[in-house]
Amino acid sequence: MFTPIEFVLEGKAKEGDEVSLRGWVHRSRSSGGLAFVVVRDASGVMQCAVKKGVVPETDFEAAGKAFIESAVEVYGTVKRDERAPGGWELQATRFKLTHQGEAFPITEDQSVEFLLDKRHLWLRSQKLTSVMKARHYIVKYLRDFFDEQGFWELSPPIITKSGCEGGSTLFELDYFGEKAYLTQSGQLYNEAFITSLEKVFILAPSFRAEKSRTNKHLTEYWHLEEEAAHFDNEDNMRLQEELVSSVARGLVENNSKLLKNFGRKPEDLMAIEPPFYRMKYDEAVEKCGIEWGEDFGVPQEELLTSGLEKPVFITNFPAKIKPFYMETTLDGKYALNADLLAPEGHGEIIGGSQRVWEYDKLVARMRAAGLDLKDYEWYLDLRRYGSVPHSGFGLGVERLVKWLLNLEHIRDAVPFPRVINRAYP
Ligand code: 4AD
Ligand code: MG
Numbered sequence: 001m002f003t004p005i006e007f008v009l010e011g012k013a014k015e016g017d018e019v020s021l022r023g024w025v026h027r028s029r030s031s032g033g034l035a036f037v038v039v040r041d042a043s044g045v046m047q048c049a050v051k052k053g054v055v056p057e058t059d060f061e062a063a064g065k066a067f068i069e070s071a072v073e074v075y076g077t078v079k080r081d082e083r084a085p086g087g088w089e090l091q092a093t094r095f096k097l098t099h100q101g102e103a104f105p106i107t108e109d110q111s112v113e114f115l116l117d118k119r120h121l122w123l124r125s126q127k128l129t130s131v132m133k134a135r136h137y138i139v140k141y142l143r144d145f146f147d148e149q150g151f152w153e154l155s156p157p158i159i160t161k162s163g164c165e166g167g168s169t170l171f172e173l174d175y176f177g178e179k180a181y182l183t184q185s186g187q188l189y190n191e192a193f194i195t196s197l198e199k200v201f202i203l204a205p206s207f208r209a210e211k212s213r214t215n216k217h218l219t220e221y222w223h224l225e226e227e228a229a230h231f232d233n234e235d236n237m238r239l240q241e242e243l244v245s246s247v248a249r250g251l252v253e254n255n256s257k258l259l260k261n262f263g264r265k266p267e268d269l270m271a272i273e274p275p276f277y278r279m280k281y282d283e284a285v286e287k288c289g290i291e292w293g294e295d296f297g298v299p300q301e302e303l304l305t306s307g308l309e310k311p312v313f314i315t316n317f318p319a320k321i322k323p324f325y326m327e328t329t330l331d332g333k334y335a336l337n338a339d340l341l342a343p344e345g346h347g348e349i350i351g352g353s354q355r356v357w358e359y360d361k362l363v364a365r366m367r368a369a370g371l372d373l374k375d376y377e378w379y380l381d382l383r384r385y386g387s388v389p390h391s392g393f394g395l396g397v398e399r400l401v402k403w404l405l406n407l408e409h410i411r412d413a414v415p416f417p418r419v420i421n422r423a424y425p
Contacts, residue, residue: 002073006043009086013078021046021074021090022098024124025066035063037095038085039074045126047084048074050092059095069124071098119416120425130261131412134251135401137258141250142224142397143203145243151226152197156186156204161375164188165323169208171219182207185394187325188379190227191355194390195382198229203397211420214298215409216347218398220418226352227392233327233336233354236391237313240340240350241274243395244311248272248404262405268309269404276340277312279304284314293318302345311349313338324365327354327389346403352393359383 002022003013013019023041030036033052038045050063066072075094080087106118106125115122122128146153163170164185171182186202193200206223226239248269251259256266285292288300296304296314305312316334319326326335337353356362362383366373373380401413411417416425 004043005039005041005046005086008046008078008088008090009044015078015080017078019076019078019090021048023072025068025070025072027068028063028066030064033060035060037063037066037072037074039072039090040124042129045085046088046090047081047086048076048090048092048095050074050095055092055095059092062097062100063092063095065100066097067101067103069104069121070100072096073098116411116417116422117425123415127261128412128415130258131401131405131407132415134255134258134262134405135397135413137251137255138247138401138404139203139222139397141247142243142395144250145246146201146226149199149239151199151201151228152193154190154193154197154200154202156183156189156202158183158205160189162188162379163371164325165208169210171207171209184208185223186225187227187392187394188376190225190392191379191382191390194227194229195386195388199226200228201226206394213420216298216399216402218410218414218418219420219423221399221414222397223394224397225392225394227390229388229390231354231391232389233315233338233352233391236352236354236393237276237278237315237338238274240313240338240352240393240395241276241311244276244340244349244400245273247400251404259405262407264404264406271309273310276310277308278315278338279312280315281317281334293321295321298345298347301341301347305341305343305345308343311340311342313340322353324362324369324371325353325355327356342399342403344403344406347399348396349399349403350393350395352391354389354391357383357387357389359387 003019021039023039026038026040026045028037035050037048037050039048052060073096074092076090076092079089079091081089106121159180160183161180163181164187173180185206186204190200190202203224205220207220210217210219252266252269284304288303315338317337319328319335322335326337328335339348340350342349356365398410398413402410407413
């Protein structure tokens with residue numbers, strides 16, 4: 001039986017207990033007859049003291065031969081030691097090299113590009129390990145929220161003929177001689193479910209052939225999309241702020257130790273509570289000094305969110321700069337929509353709207369957008385039989401992770417980032 005390191009660090013073992021650890025060498029140093037091997041497992045790191053004469057000679061030699069990231073098993077007794085990381089040390093009685101392996105290629109001060117080339121190995125770093133754990137909890141709290149609110153989780157197709165967010169970011173596929181695309185959004189499929197299950201969500205990859213090199217854009221990202229019958233744009237925004245704040249609260253209540261790795265204080269995240277700020281597009285445009293009809297870029301997003309402790313909804317964009325499916329004011333001028341901008345310039349984390357639910361209006365909007373209606377016949381059917389007003393939104397999981405953990409770059413919010421110049425490893 002092997003003990004998770006966390007078990008010891010949390011004080012669940014008593015001094016003098018015999019413990020077996022199984023993990024990988026985080027770092028090691030030796031002087032004379034004593035080797036300190038810091039061992040890492042999925043739960044934490046712990047220093048092991050391997051002493052000549054205490055362990056068999058072959059075990060002592062094995063400790064000297066271990067590389068960083070060699071796989072090891074260590075047996076011994078635990079002892080409190082304030083100088084050791086985490087305050088505990090294992091005094092080894094046996095040390096076994098399961099796999100010595102080769103010298104680990106990642107050493108200190110490597111370039112960003114090198115670390116991305118070796119991403120499959122860099123994932124073992126303390127930083128990325130913490131991010132992946134936090135991401136696990138964030139995804140869990142997102143799902144938990146919807147589950148508690150009575151939403152059904154569904155799975156959309158990834159290969160589609162119906163683009164959703166404009167032609168310029170579509171990844172085209174040769175589908176046995178026919179044109180198809182990697183999905184940009186599962187929204188249109190989500191809309192098919194609202195007449196059977198009423199309140200639904202999906203968590204699936206979306207793809208965008210984004211040519212922009214920013215710290216917020218991936219070409220493949222995880223998209224959490226919600227859709228609900230009978231919801232208007234106000235209901236939609238309320239649901240979004242409850243969702244986002246429930247995740248922040250979950251992290252504070254259950255993962256405070258993890259948050260410390262990111263310099264996030266509990267009060268930073270507790271401030272993220274409803275109601276979020278709301279600002280109409282027209283007012284935001286004025287504040288930013290851009291032309292009516294222009295979209296916000298990075299500098300404008302920073303201006304609109306600087307100094308805020310929680311996100312702001314920018315509502316009622318000009319309909320002409322938003323997709324065909326967004327419901328509008330009666331005069332057709334403004335969309336009934338909201339983009340949710342995170343504080344500190346982390347950018348848009350959610351895009352949502354009320355949907356055009358009447359057949360004639362939808363057809364007119366699609367024609368105006370230059371869409372080929374035959375690829376959307378099925379979607380138009382949804383407006384032919386029992387259509388009702390409804391709303392929905394899409395949240396970029398990596399954007400949310402980046403913001404909540406205050407990461408520099410979105411690529412660190414996902415294990416194997418896909419960006420314009422990288423689809424390897
Ligand atoms: O604003 P977007 O394009 O909206 C939609 O796709 C809607 N169909 C969603 C819906 O209503 N069901 O994308 C939604 C969110 C953005 O707010 C952003 O968080 C994220 O998806 N996103 C990206 N994340 C990472 N990399 C990219 N290239 C992204 N593009 C959008
Ligand atoms: Mg958007």
